[in-house]
Amino acid sequence: MSEPTRQRTNLLRLALHYFRFNLSAGMAYSTSFLIQVFGMALNNGAFIIFWLVLFDRIGAEIAGYGFTDVMFLWALAASGFGLSVVVFGNTHQLSRIIYTGELDVYLLQPRPVLLNVLLSRTVVSGWGDLLYGLSLFVITQPMSLTGWLLFLLFTILMALVVTAVRVFYHCLTFFLGNAEGFAQLAGELVISFMLYPGSIFRGPAAWLLHSLIPAAFVAYIPARIFASFDPGTLLIVLAADAVIVAAAFLMFRLGLRRYESGNLIGSRM
Amino acid sequence: MEPAIQVQGLRKEFRLRTKQPGLKASIRGLLRPEYRTVEAVRSISFQIEPGEVLAFIGPNGAGKSTTIKLITGILYPDAGTIRVLGLDPHRSRKALAYRIGTVFGQKSQLWFHLPPADSFQLLGSIYDMSRKQTQTRVGFLSEVFEIGDLMDQPVRKLSLGQRIRCEMAASLIHSPQILFLDEPSIGLDVVVKQRIRDLIGRINREEGVTIFLTSHDAGDIEKICRRAMVINHGSIVWDGSVKELKYSLLNRRIVDVKMDGPATIEMPGVTVVKRKEYALKLDVDLSIATTESVITALMRQSAIQDITISSAPMEEVISHIYARGKGDT
Numbered sequence: 001m002s003e004p005t006r007q008r009t010n011l012l013r014l015a016l017h018y019f020r021f022n023l024s025a026g027m028a029y030s031t032s033f034l035i036q037v038f039g040m041a042l043n044n045g046a047f048i049i050f051w052l053v054l055f056d057r058i059g060a061e062i063a064g065y066g067f068t069d070v071m072f073l074w075a076l077a078a079s080g081f082g083l084s085v086v087v088f089g090n091t092h093q094l095s096r097i098i099y100t101g102e103l104d105v106y107l108l109q110p111r112p113v114l115l116n117v118l119l120s121r122t123v124v125s126g127w128g129d130l131l132y133g134l135s136l137f138v139i140t141q142p143m144s145l146t147g148w149l150l151f152l153l154f155t156i157l158m159a160l161v162v163t164a165v166r167v168f169y170h171c172l173t174f175f176l177g178n179a180e181g182f183a184q185l186a187g188e189l190v191i192s193f194m195l196y197p198g199s200i201f202r203g204p205a206a207w208l209l210h211s212l213i214p215a216a217f218v219a220y221i222p223a224r225i226f227a228s229f230d231p232g233t234l235l236i237v238l239a240a241d242a243v244i245v246a247a248a249f250l251m252f253r254l255g256l257r258r259y260e261s262g263n264l265i266g267s268r269m
Numbered sequence: 270m271e272p273a274i275q276v277q278g279l280r281k282e283f284r285l286r287t288k289q290p291g292l293k294a295s296i297r298g299l300l301r302p303e304y305r306t307v308e309a310v311r312s313i314s315f316q317i318e319p320g321e322v323l324a325f326i327g328p329n330g331a332g333k334s335t336t337i338k339l340i341t342g343i344l345y346p347d348a349g350t351i352r353v354l355g356l357d358p359h360r361s362r363k364a365l366a367y368r369i370g371t372v373f374g375q376k377s378q379l380w381f382h383l384p385p386a387d388s389f390q391l392l393g394s395i396y397d398m399s400r401k402q403t404q405t406r407v408g409f410l411s412e413v414f415e416i417g418d419l420m421d422q423p424v425r426k427l428s429l430g431q432r433i434r435c436e437m438a439a440s441l442i443h444s445p446q447i448l449f450l451d452e453p454s455i456g457l458d459v460v461v462k463q464r465i466r467d468l469i470g471r472i473n474r475e476e477g478v479t480i481f482l483t484s485h486d487a488g489d490i491e492k493i494c495r496r497a498m499v500i501n502h503g504s505i506v507w508d509g510s511v512k513e514l515k516y517s518l519l520n521r522r523i524v525d526v527k528m529d530g531p532a533t534i535e536m537p538g539v540t541v542v543k544r545k546e547y548a549l550k551l552d553v554d555l556s557i558a559t560t561e562s563v564i565t566a567l568m569r570q571s572a573i574q575d576i577t578i579s580s581a582p583m584e585e586v587i588s589h590i591y592a593r594g595k596g597d598t
Contacts, residue, residue, distance in 0.1 A: 010397055017394040025383050079279050105378050107343045109395050110366035116395075177286070257345050260283060 014111065015087075015119055022089065022122035033124050040128025041135075044078055048136075065197035071140035072226060073219055076151070079133025079193050080158025080218065085126035088118035088163045092187070094170035095180035101261040114252045118163065148230065154222040157241050161218045164248035165190055171248070174255030186213065194219035217241055271355050273447055273479040274317040274340060279349035281310040281335055309335040311503040312349065319446070322473050322480040322513065324494035326587065332503040333483045337449055340481075343372060343494045354446060367396060370445035370478075372436050372453050379424045385435040386420040389442060396443035403442070410438040414468060430461035437468065447479040448472065454486050466492050487587055491515075499590055507590075514579045522560055524551040530571035539563055547571070 027033050034190070062070075090097070096104050097117060106116045137151055166187040172179035190213050193201075196221025202211055210216045214236045217240040225233050287303050288294055292497030310332045312393055317323055327333050338344040340351055342365060351358055354363045379388040384408070399491025414434045419427060427435065433453060440448060450469065454462045458542045473476050484490060490497060490511060497514045499507035507514060530546040538557025543550035553563055560578055567573060581589075 014394055017391060021380075021383075021387065024387070034560065067465050074537065097574060102376065104338065104343050105376060107362070108341060108366055108369075108371050110363040111395055111398070261334075261343055 011112070011115065015115075018119040019087065019122075022120075026122055026124040036125040037128040037131065040125040041132040044074075044129065044132045044136075047074065063197045063199040065083035065199065068140055068195065069221040069223060069227070073195055073197075075133045075140065076154055076158055076222065077133070077191055078112060078129045078136065079151075079155045081162060081191055082126045082129030082131070082133055083155055084162045085123035086130060087122075087159065089122035089126065090118050090120055091163050091166045091170070092123075093121065094118075094167060095173040095178060095183055098170070098173045098255075098259065099178050099180075102237050103259060104261055113256065114167070114249065118167070147226065148224050150222075150229070154218070154226070157222070157237070158218040161214060161241050162187065164188055164245045165214065167248040168244075168251050171251040171255045174258045183229060189213045189214050190218070191262065200222070214240070214244055217244070220258055270319060272316045272352070273319045273321065273354060274315075274481070275350075275352040276316070276340065277314050277350045278312050279310055279314070279336070279339060279351060279530065280308070280312050280347045281339055281344060282347050283307045283309055298374045300302050308503050310339065310346075312351075313500070313503070313505050315498060315505060315508060317479060317481065319479055320473070320477050321496060322494045323482065324470075324490040324497040325481060325483045325500065326485070326490060326497060326590075327483075327500040328590075331500045333500055335503075336450060336500065337371075337451055337481070337483065341369060341449060342366075342523060367443060368445055369447045369449065370440035370443070371449040371451070372433075372440045373451045377424070377432070377436060378439050379432070379435060381425050382423055384421045384423055385416065385427075385439070386440060388424070388435075389420075392439055392442050398443065405446065406442055407438075410441055413471065414438045430457050430464070433457065433461075433465060434468070436466070438582060441472065441476075441478075444476070447481060450480065450482045450484075452484055453482070454484060454489055462486065463492075485587070487582070490544060490587075501590070515586055521581050522553045522555060523561060524553055524560060525549075525577040525579075526551070526564075526567060526573060527575040528567065528571045529574055532567050532570040534563065534566055536563065547574075 007202075028054060051067065051070055051074075055062070055070075060066060065073075084091070094117065097106075103113070103117070106113050106120075108118060133155070141147060141151070166183055169179060169183035169186040172182065193209055193215040198209070198216060209220070217237055221233060221237050224230075224239070284304050284306055287305050289297075307368070313332075313336065325333055325336070332402060335344065339346050340353060340358060343360045345359060353365055354368050356368075358365050378389075378392070379385055384564070389407045390400075390403060393400070398406070411420060415438060416434050416438055418430070419431050419435060424432060424435070437450075437453070448469075453469075454465055457465065465490060469480060469482070473480050482489065482494060494511050497507065497509065497511045498505055499514070523542075526549050528549070532547065532549065533551070534541065534551065536558055538554040540551060540552040542552050549567075551563060553560055564573070564576070580586075
């Protein structure tokens, strides 16, 4: 086996190990685990009623989006976000890990630092989002193999991009001291914007959603492809998502040179 | 043989944001931030041979932790070269990580809610060890560190001493050649401290692991280390054997003497610390008086039954170094 292949296999092994490890850590408190998972699914479910009422009052379409289209966005947002926090559960802690000096532990291990940090924790309620997203897709969307494949692909892309956007903004902590609040806000903005029909945003807002808050590349354009498959547009989405992920890695790499560590007392939760 | 650690002209600065107290100053700082540069490590050079046990000591803020973080590849240096086991810690971070272990008394590498056995398995996977290799190594370490009974208890339920033993086992899971210990005995009681010291000594003897230890505890330094390096204000102010450190740095001797009859002494540089019948405890400042002149003066008065001359306790040596550091500022 060549060295890069061996490294990739080992990384995959580690990712699976972290996944099993985090799942068992989450289940250490089984009641809490179940409450978080089903609580999140229930919380998300409440919003369907809101949209049902809205479409009932306004009519069949909002800026070209029907109820099924909006539900596609919701299913994608929930499953993509769920997958993101289940697999890369440490993302929302990244600023704290940087400014408390907790990054030391990861820098001392023979693994790619960023992936090691992100994979080493899970957010239990993410399972609720993931289950909810998949269920919503099954309930509201027409079933077809292509549809399922596209949905799974977009879920994975969404998980990667949401993680990358949050990482990008959390990395500002390397330069500014603490960008935790800002990074949380940026992550929430991506999710919030992608839950509404993309066509209602025009001008500068539309530009923003194609750049700093790239909801367009994880929701609106995938929704268009899902409705009417176009390989060219899919390639553009893949390229744009790759650029966003690469930008996050680059930002982390640059930040690492500025890392100042710290001596706060801490535990791995 | 290649040195375990080789450091040449190592320098590291930090840029700190300064702010005067009060709301007005906070607003001013927001618009026009002010910074000052702190030189944490000032061009230090040293070499450590394989199998050495080194105490790296100095007061708080002297540059100890920064130096360890530079050597282990956590921080990037501003200038200088570092070679650890022949590797550059920044260019070969991953390769080096397989060969060094670290215990930061203040930071844990164990998962708080899970038993140590789970963390060990995961760490084995992080270090590319097979399940069987990990199990064999964990078996050996649990015997050495006597943690067999603790393996299935969540870390949050362990005492500090038990946790540190597990932390040390975790840092040795991949059989490193160098072990960095940053204040491992912080907060531990006397019995547990002694146990940790014995374990460090055993790992050094049996596995030939080079030990790089920072501690404020005199006992750690005196009982484990053969060589000491003192850092203050980012510069190395002493490098030699622990024995020499005690004898030369603090130019004082404690003379415990038991006389046949009454005796007293009044001599510049000599203080009577304790007197009980014919027994005296004297503190002799060797820059003013000699032990020989003290003994001669005592013998003129009465015969000496028993005498012990010792250097000052390590605690005093260390507080002397720290006090000298404060005086320099």
